[in-house]
Amino acid sequence: MSPPLEIADGLQLSDAHRALLRPGELVTGTDGHAHRLPRFFYVVESWQQARDTRLTAHFTLSELMSVDCREAPLLLREFPHYVPCAVSILARYLEEFRERAGAPVMVAVNGGYRSPAHRFSAPGSLHLWATAADLYRVGDTLLDDAKSIDRYARLAAAIGQEVRVKPSGHGPGETDDHLHFDLGYVTLASRSLDET
Numbered sequence: 233m234s235p236p237l238e239i240a241d242g243l244q245l246s247d248a249h250r251a252l253l254r255p256g257e258l259v260t261g262t263d264g265h266a267h268r269l270p271r272f273f274y275v276v277e278s279w280q281q282a283r284d285t286r287l288t289a290h291f292t293l294s295e296l297m298s299v300d301c302r303e304a305p306l307l308l309r310e311f312p313h314y315v316p317c318a319v320s321i322l323a324r325y326l327e328e329f330r331e332r333a334g335a336p337v338m339v340a341v342n343g344g345y346r347s348p349a350h351r352f353s354a355p356g357s358l359h360l361w362a363t364a365a366d367l368y369r370v371g372d373t374l375l376d377d378a379k380s381i382d383r384y385a386r387l388a389a390a391i392g393q394e395v396r397v398k399p400s401g402h403g404p405g406e407t408d409d410h411l412h413f414d415l416g417y418v419t420l421a422s423r424s425l426d427e428t
């Protein structure tokens with residue numbers, strides 16, 4: 233069990249961080265529905281701490297927050313990093329998926345949490361809530377064709393009502409080089425911070 237991470241109220245962060253993370257703000261997704269962005273974040277002091285923080289037996293925090301240069305420089309290069317607390321719930325579901333698949337599950341770079349400032353972030357994308365993961369490999373199987381994607385999509389969807397997967401295909405809302413797995417707009421509040 234890794235030591236507990238500090239939790240920050242996004243509304244108390246610096247102006248620069250609030251402008252990028254937009255804690256608690258309403259955003260309207262491409263489907264026209266409005267949702268409130270996460271407000272409470274784990275405070276991550278270094279990549280070493282992220283690698284050392286085991287959210288479940290097989291998933292570290294670092295795997296679910298790795299992004300490349302498409303992320304805003306302040307969020308990419310400077311610490312602390314802030315990751316919505318619901319990431320720990322995502323890890324729990326990925327652990328169950330791994331168990332059902334009977335093989336290691338690989339999350340793509342940019343395939344876990346992305347901030348609203350990330351250049352791949354569509355408004356309303358579940359990656360902004362840290363409740364979505366893009367999986368590119370399960371065991372030896374690369375998820376880059378319809379057969380593999382659909383096979384593992386069925387396995388993921390069988391976990392429960394709250395799990396959604398995107399179908400394989402080349403159109404909007406479909407994937408052809410990974411499996412998108414999400415839990416919907418789940419947020420986690422801190423026990424010790426006010427929501428007022």
Ligand SMILES: [Zn+2]
Binds near residue numbers: 359364365366412413
């Ligand atoms: Zn995705």
